[in-house]
Amino acid sequence: IYKWHYSGLNRWHGAGSTADFQKIIQERCDTYTQTIRPGSRSRNCQAIRQAFMSAFISKDPCKATKEDYNSLINLAPPTVPCGQQVFWSKTKELAHEYAKRRRLMTLEDTLLGYLADGLRWCGEPGSSDLNIWSCPDWRKDCRTNYLSVFWEVLSERFAESACNTVRVVLNGSLENAFDSMSIFGRVEAPNLRPQVELEAWLVHDTGKPPSDSCSGSSIRKLKSILDGRNVKFRCMDNLSRDQFLQRS
Numbered sequence: 214i215y216k217w218h219y220s221g222l223n224r225w226h227g228a229g230s231t232a233d234f235q236k237i238i239q240e241r242c243d244t245y246t247q248t249i250r251p252g253s254r255s256r257n258c259q260a261i262r263q264a265f266m267s268a269f270i271s272k273d274p275c276k277a278t279k280e281d282y283n284s285l286i287n288l289a290p291p292t293v294p295c296g297q298q299v300f301w302s303k304t305k306e307l308a309h310e311y312a313k314r315r316r317l318m319t320l321e322d323t324l325l326g327y328l329a330d331g332l333r334w335c336g337e338p339g340s341s342d343l344n345i346w347s348c349p350d351w352r353k354d355c356r357t358n359y360l361s362v363f364w365e366v367l368s369e370r371f372a373e374s375a376c377n378t379v380r381v382v383l384n385g386s387l388e389n390a391f392d393s394m395s396i397f398g399r400v401e402a403p404n405l406r407p408q409v410e411l412e413a414w415l416v417h418d419t420g421k422p423p424s425d426s427c428s429g430s431s432i433r434k435l436k437s438i439l440d441g442r443n444v445k446f447r448c449m450d451n452l453s454r455d456q457f458l459q460r461s
């Protein structure tokens with residue numbers, strides 16, 4: 214029992230791979246390329262599914278590298294038209310609603326972000342299957358797991374491609390609306406190119422007072438990261454969810 218627990222498929226502390234992962238990837242890819250963005254360059258969904266699987270299948274689930282995802286990302290780089298990007302942190306649902314209303318794009322509106330959204334995956338050395346029992350947890354097992362590295366490298370490429378004015382939706386009901394350990398804080402903000410302008414929107418829960426503002430220490434920290442890269446910054450605060458969706 215001891216040995217099985219620590220060497221078997223159940224040894225990681227995170228939930229296992231999503232059931233039917235391959236099938237979901239293939240179906241989402243077909244839907245995206247045929248229905249959601251039929252105008253986008255025709256993409257080969259079978260090749261994309263295969264590149265996704267090859268990135269992590271049969272590999273140590275704690276030894277993911279950015280390079281493992283190179284062929285996958287090269288098949289479908291997460292780039293969007295200039296000035297249409299929306300970043301978010303702790304505001305996923307709101308940011309998606311905002312992007313939809315304004316015809317802007319979050320990472321989940323690009324093919325790879327759309328394919329992977331909400332899914333989990335990891336493999337196992339010596340096996341050609343996904344581990345459906347458990348996958349490494351970021352805190353308890355390892356940071357270099359395939360799920361975390363995927364979002365990091367995809368987010369990095371998404372941020373690097375930003376141009377003109379882009380926006381980030383932050384949660385003004387948190388004490389620190391900007392979290393320097395989040396993917397937005399660690400990966401996206403530090404990879405914006407010089408001359409890009411970032412507009413931050415601090416949005417709080419309707420009916421409650423905000424907990425952070427543009428003059429608070431977390432936003433000053435964001436400003437200093439951007440100053441160091443010559444990224445222009447504007448900040449809007451004290452907006453409730455409804456005000457934000459209506460007037461912004």
Ligand code: N1C
Nearest residue numbers: 299300301302303304320321331364368395396397398
């Ligand atoms: O860590 P976060 O948010 O700051 O990451 C959000 C940021 C967005 O701007 C996206 O472009 O990074 C990108 N991104 C995703 O698009 C995404 N979809 C799903 C980052 N993470 C994403 N996920 C998963 O949610 C992933 O597992 C990651 O760890 C969380 C991000 O949660 P967060 O802290 O709210």
